[in-house]
Amino acid sequence: MQDPGVVGQRLLRLAGLRGLAALPRRTRTTDSRHGYPIAPNRLGRNFTAQAPNQVWLADLTYIPTGEGWFYLAAILDMHTRKIVGWSMRQTLHTEIALDAFNMAVQRQRPVPGLIHHSDRGIQYAAEAYRSALARQGITPSMSRKGDCWDNAPMESFFHTLKTERVHHRVYVTRDQARRDLFQYIEGFYNPRRLHSALGYISPAEAERRAA
Template identity: 90%
Template sequence: MSGTRRVFPESFKREAVDRVASSGLSAGAVARELGLRETVLRRWMMQFGTPATGTARRPNTQAPAPSPSDLAAENARLRRENERLRMERDILKKPRAHLRIGLPMKFGFVDEHRAMWPVRVMCQALGLSASGYYAWRCRPESARSAANRALTEDIRLIHAESSGTYGSPRVHAMLRAHGRRVGRTRIERLMRRAGIRGLAALPRRTRTTDSRHGYPIAPNRLGRNFTTQAPNQVWLADLTYIPTGEGWLYLAALIDMHTRKIVGWSMRQTLHTEIALDALNMAIERQRPAPGLIHHSDRGIQYAAEAYRSALARSGVTPSMSRKGDCWDNAPMESFFHTLKTERVHHRIYATRAEARRDLFGYIEGFYNSRRLHSALGYISPAEAERTAA
């Protein structure tokens, strides 16, 4: 790939511009993170309607080098920002019932934890105003609120005595047995607000592979031999799911076996063929592979569909598919998804799909591809492996 002009799909450009707008980082910092020239990123920002702001240099002008005092001030600001984000993350890792309830219970959460975190940080994390919290705190407690608070404590006691197994029906029965005349719907509401719930069966794993279709199945051309001599000889493809407050966000990705680079990706809220096609088109536009590339996936309908097979054929890509129900036939792709979830997703609570998209883009392009050291590559990054192979 030496001497060739780098090509970036429009979806990549939009996500890069959105990262500048949403992350609080400067255009220069995002450009360095993504391995771009700052002038290129600023041109995209103007193209998509996000003009460069602040004191950062304009395109095609020389910016003065930052002074030591400027660097020290920026480092101090970043430390404060990191500490604030750490506290917000810890706040949101608490039982999430307070994210879905009304203002009184949210203010109650802030009041309960004000010795642990600053009030303003909690209010910002929960979408509250600090002045509203202080006004709420100065109001006298109503009789209904006091009764609900006392009832909630009784519910907590019964729930704890059952080792956390009782849900609202059994809690209601215990209260009735002790002479407390209270409606079951009220018990359900208070338990929901306090984040108290009985033990339930673990949710079933969401299935992303549907091989129950009549489309042609390609032979397994790899046989678990994932070794390659150069980039763009073997790509692996798969899909996974990310939980958010709005429901699942599905992620389709393709990984190059020689560099372990995620060469294409797409994120949608549905599992239709388009999500896989978007990822494939990004990879082809980005990498410009020569004919003969092997594309390996499972037997899912997204990869067996006519539109997907036609896209492979137009680019001279040879399809290959795993044996039915055998995840080891696509092990490196499964390993990437495991790494993504272990290092990022399992430590986040995404309120919206848009929030998840921004964070996953930052991880894939701003960390995994560009900086994360990969054991299979001798502890260099995919970007370095690609440069070395060029």
């Protein structure tokens, strides 16, 4: 008698399907166990901005796929709630955060004085990231240790992303996740999703009105 597992794998191949690998229930995106400088919390949970490109919030999250975890770094403008920069990678090295930051700078062209708030993770505390902020005249700010409420609007975006999209999908590959997340951010969230905090207009509309 053949092993049921072998038979199941053969049937999946014949149907052009792949089984999903089991993943741990959670993965950690913030590693604050490093020797890099920690910026003070300059926001103090005052999540307001009078215009675009005054306050940016940054964070990372993880997405499960059949090929393993997939990571998303994003930067949110506090005034418009727009995701002004994002990056997706297979690893959590500093480059994922830098890619999102560079996208935000190229898109928004901020003037010096903007506050960039993040957690204490090594991606944001690393010398390469701190240097990138300094070159743009951007002031770093960091949450208190282990306090997710110090970056609540960014956490809210990731919660929205997962409840509205990710939890309704099964991503067999990382590339499939990449395409779907791109479509959500650029095809729906930024241009069309209505926010109660914005008076029920989209981030793109909030940016247009501010201009």
